[in-house]
Amino acid sequence: MNVLVFEDFEALSIAAAKRVEQQVRENSASVLGLATGSTPLGLYRKMSEGITKRGMSYRNVQTINLDEYIGLDPLHPRSYHTFMDEHLFKHVDIPEENQHLPNGKPDSVEEECLRYENLLDSIGPVDLQILGLGTNGHIGFNEPGTEPDIETHCVQLADTTREDNARFFGSIDEVPTHAITMGISSILKSKEILLLASGKNKAEAVKTLLEKNITKEFPASFLWNHPNVTIMVDREAYELMETEGR
Ligand SMILES: O=P(O)(O)OC[C@H]1O[C@](O)(CO)[C@@H](O)[C@@H]1O
Numbered sequence: 001m002n003v004l005v006f007e008d009f010e011a012l013s014i015a016a017a018k019r020v021e022q023q024v025r026e027n028s029a030s031v032l033g034l035a036t037g038s039t040p041l042g043l044y045r046k047m048s049e050g051i052t053k054r055g056m057s058y059r060n061v062q063t064i065n066l067d068e069y070i071g072l073d074p075l076h077p078r079s080y081h082t083f084m085d086e087h088l089f090k091h092v093d094i095p096e097e098n099q100h101l102p103n104g105k106p107d108s109v110e111e112e113c114l115r116y117e118n119l120l121d122s123i124g125p126v127d128l129q130i131l132g133l134g135t136n137g138h139i140g141f142n143e144p145g146t147e148p149d150i151e152t153h154c155v156q157l158a159d160t161t162r163e164d165n166a167r168f169f170g171s172i173d174e175v176p177t178h179a180i181t182m183g184i185s186s187i188l189k190s191k192e193i194l195l196l197a198s199g200k201n202k203a204e205a206v207k208t209l210l211e212k213n214i215t216k217e218f219p220a221s222f223l224w225n226h227p228n229v230t231i232m233v234d235r236e237a238y239e240l241m242e243t244e245g246r
Helices: 009-026 039-052 080-089 109-122 159-168 186-188 202-212 220-227 238-241
Strands: 003-006 029-033 063-065 066-068 128-131 151-156 180-181 193-197 231-234
Touching: 003 009, 003 180, 009 029, 009 039, 009 128, 009 193, 039 080, 066 080, 109 128, 109 151, 128 202, 151 202, 186 220, 193 202, 193 220, 202 231, 202 238
Parallel strands: 003 231, 029 063, 029 128, 128 193, 193 231
Antiparallel strands: 066 180, 151 180
16 A cells, blocks of 8 residues: 655645546546545546646546435435536536446335446446545445445445535435445455545544554455555645654
8 A cells, every 4th residue: 555645635636636647648448436525626626627727538538436325316416426517527528428326316226236336347447446535434435344345235324424424415414324335345346546535534544544454344444455555645634643753
């Protein structure tokens, strides 16, 4: 696992965008695994700027997102479909048919999970997977207690996750209780993984991750089982490591 420490969120976002742009320049038909949450917002802004400022194009790229809330229609203002549209898809030239997210309002959640894992296998493997890090160590919506061999599945969200995400909704009561998420084993199928973490509220989780105690109680620790993972953090997210003089 490589660890890269950046001065701040801006520097981290620029570096992450550089890696994505390099990937797409090398292989214009790359498959990108995408995440939601606040952390990739800087990356998505820089990717959008890349279109106008650096002549980037994503027209042959396929994207596949990690997760979606169950019960939210794709057009719901708080769905991850809408999040991706607002923050990335409407600013870049990825064809709509190449943008993939789980359907949060399927007839059958089980069938949707199967469909999504099959989709991942048919367009994959993901060349570059972007991940955020939950304060409780989740990746995607794989909450503490998730087994490492699980593929795309339905998950009950932890209370802490619903609290963390209440800022995107009016109140915690409006945050859905369940989601569809790629599993740990789905994520580990990627060729390369880039985990981003920013801010003091991630410092404890970053410290736990870097302790290399591989346990289902801290799902991100399973990333240690993958051969090509880079963690990009800013100084605030790394501050507990620096305090220890590492
Ligand atoms: O980037 P944030 O908003 O801190 O979220 C971290 C993680 O939590 C989630 O938003 C889910 O709670 C993930 O999508 C994300 O990777």
